Amino acid sequence: MPIFNKPAFRGSGEKKRDMPEGLWQKCSGCGEVIHELELKKNLRVCPQCNFHFTLNSQERIESITDPGTFEETEKKIKSVDALEFKGYKDKLAKYQKITGLPEAIVTGRAKIIGHPVVLGVMDFRFLGASMGSVVGEKITRAIELAIEEKSAIIIVSASGGARMHEGILSLMQMAKTSGALALLDRAGLPFISVLTHPTTGGVTASFATLGDIILAEPGCMIGFAGPRVIKETTHQDLPDGFQTAEFMHEHGLVDIIVERRELREKLASILGYLLT
Template sequence: MPIFKRRSISQLGKKKDNVPEGLWKKCPSCSEMVDEITLKQRHRVCHKCDYHFTLSAPERIEMLCDPDTFEEIDANLETVNTLGFKDYLEKVKGYQKKTGLKEAVVTGRCEIAGAPTAIGIMDFRFLASSMGSVAGEKITRAIEMATAERRGLVLVCASGGARMHEGILSLMQMAKTSGALARHADAGLPYITVLTHPTTGGVTASFATLGDVIVAEPKCMIGFAGPRVVKETTHQDLPPGFQTAEFLKEHGLVDMILDRSNMRDTLGFLLNFMLKGSNKKAA
């Protein structure tokens, strides 16, 4: 009896991983092979298990903003290496080339179901969408524009946390964005955060969790430190589902979990509803 089972000729070449690069994606959750066209039609959600693949900033804009209404602001703000961190700018340039973005955040004006909105989208492909001084500045400017032009505000969050290459300058963005949000709230204007996989660190501890309405995508991971760090620090076993969107909704930290297919309609409804109220008060 042979020790190793020989693959029959009929099996050769049938391995699903052999499909041409770029046309098919293997779902990391259920291992189903999904073709790019189906993925695109479903906003990159697996048709079998509802796994949400990462969306780029341009894909988010297409998904959330009314067609042809997005107008980018501060597109040319670029990072400088204030602290002289070794190889930092080379790394940033590499990500710029890879993603076609100048920084980890894209901001601008748009309409969502007709509601005038300022939007900021974090793109996880760019250095894990870590928040450095440029990302923080772009978000702050988007918030201030929303306040000045009496727009609703939507920030789509995804982040590995503050950008370590910029040290304390990264952490300062937490206070800066939170201050701008307080002034936006004082003006009676709505702010919605959309938390996506993963939202962690300084972003969670500042603007990501300050929304009037906090929306999350299904099964996404939301936390400050990762589960391994929490477990090692507290020496306790973590409850099942710890730091998932569903767990946080159950514990009151997330207001609603939305599928990508109805994200635009729901955000638009909320923005229109809240803007109507705030503009009535302002009048």
């Protein structure tokens, strides 16, 4: 039968199921539709294909710290619109409302299987966890706190890079956070950097890749510029798997790729080796 004469497809005749928004998530790895509760139980890792969905800062803190030990620091510093960048103030207000966070990183003290640590966790929901003055300042203060308390620092990164709304003030944070890490190094204290999807731009080009030990979640994107920009600039084809955690591991940037459900124990064992 010619294709144009075929009767129109009318579906199975079943009534469309009611799917309340937000209760089901489609996995970007395998396309499977997973219930929110199942995903939550599994630390937001796809039970079919192991795809790691992004975690917000609160979920990340809960997944790696001992219950009730996280004590937030520097909760009050907020960004200002120093350059009067069009729309920036409104964006800050919008993301503060959506996330309930003052800025794109949460810092504090915590314990991981009994090991005290200073922790910073970026939250990609807040303006792509871009690094402006406040993100840079909070990271710097967290490093200084670790030096003061003779503790290790762990920063879990996920970021679109430097925050363009703050121009050069944002780029300065790359030097500031790197400088603070040099002081941590002089104090003989370790920085464990955890890279999650996606870690890019000025964050990759500064503190995130300066870890004494660099961990990454499987499959996460790690890079400076995006693949399209690199391809157009260099006019070269990029290798398979370019900018994935696995590629970076193979080429020496990442030390260990850690599954999310093993991250807490891995961090505790590293802290145990380095600080006891």
